[in-house]
Amino acid sequence: MARRRQLYEGKAKILFEGPEPGTIVQYFKDDATAFNAQKKGTITGKGVLNNRISEYLMTRLAEIGIPTHFIRRLNMREQLVREVEIIPLEVVVRNVAAGSLSTRLGIQEGTRLPRSIIEYYYKNDGLQDPMVSEEHITAFGWASTQDIDEIVQMTLRVNDFLSGLLLGVGIVLVDFKLEFGRIWENDEMRLVLADEISPDNCRLWDAKTGEKMDKDRFRRDLGKVEEAYQEVARRLGILPEAGIRDLKGPETMQ
Structure with missing residues (x-):
């Protein structure tokens, strides 16, 4: 090789x-x-x-x-x-209460949210990826207001599509993380979806049993x-x- x-x-x-x-x-x-x-x-x-x-x-x-x-x-x-050029943000979409959302707000895990919620986290392992607002994002120049609007539009489309695709095979898309990056073509910048989409960065539950089918099994020592x-x-x-x-x-x- x-x-x-x-x-x-x-x-x-x-x-x-x-x-x-x-x-x-x-x-x-x-x-x-x-x-x-x-x-x-x-x-x-x-x-x-x-x-x-x-x-x-x-x-x-x-x-x-x-x-x-x-x-x-x-x-x-x-x-x-x-x-x-990776934008230093983790864009998290939540459809069902689980993980840190349940812990922070005291919402019982498994509660379907009134609507999908988008959260932003600053990509910095040393700071343990703190949650940030759109104000932080624009103030520190991580992304512009226009970038955020485009990211939200793409994120909601991804959520709608993947939720339907997965439900079709009996899996509930509970929440997931996306990352975006910039590509320059002929002096023009465009945003693209980057990183990966897998059970490592999605919470996936069996639609009938609620059985976890993602990295939470590792996090919580559930086995299999x-x-x-x-x-x-x-x-x-x-x-x-x-x-x-x-x-x-x-x-x-x-």
């Missing part, structure tokens, strides 16, 4: 220099973290599954006109994406984490035919 220069390593992915200018290779790891990396572990085959799930969902979103950084999947653990990720892929019709097997990652350039 050709040696490639590593650009960045995060909690769930490694980014490598892409084969062409303006591209990046995104490698999905099996590493799992929770509570701002205070809890660490491994979910066997998670990288393979998240690569396939994110590929499928990003492709489906592109079909309805949502611009994304995704280009194509390269192999079981890697995909080629466009290089973007690998099986939950596999079931999401199976319902979407994209479970790898060869099953989950590990592949050696690309070599890094020293």
Whole structure:
């Protein structure tokens, strides 16, 4: 395998220099973290599954006109994406009360919200990704008012589409996190959906039983984490035919 220069390593992915200018290779790891990396572990085959799930969902979103950084999947653990300038925000959509929302506001987990709620968090691990308002975002120059309007419009479209798609296979989209980035083309900037969409950054519950099918199984020591990720892929019709097997990652350039 050709040696490639590593650009960045995060909690769930490694980014490598892409084969062409303006591209990046995104490698999905099996590493799992929770509570701002205070809890660490491994979910066997998670990288393979998240690569396939994110590929499928990003492709489906592109079909309805949502611009994304995704280009194509390269192999079981890697995909080629466009290089973007990431906006330092996590955009969280909540449809059902769960997680920190339940804790902060004392709302019983599982309560359907009157309408979908969008929250913003500043991407900074050292500060534990604090919640911020639109005032903070514009005051500190992370995004403009126009950027926020565009992000909200795209986010609501993503939520509507994914909620329907997942409900069609018996899964409730409880909440999820999106990230956006900027791409410049011919001196014009446009916003695109970036990062990934997978059980790592979505809360997914079985529509009939309420069984958790996402990383909460790891966070809360519920067991059968690998099986939950596999079931999401199976319902979407994209479970790898060869099953989950590990592949050696690309070599890094020293």
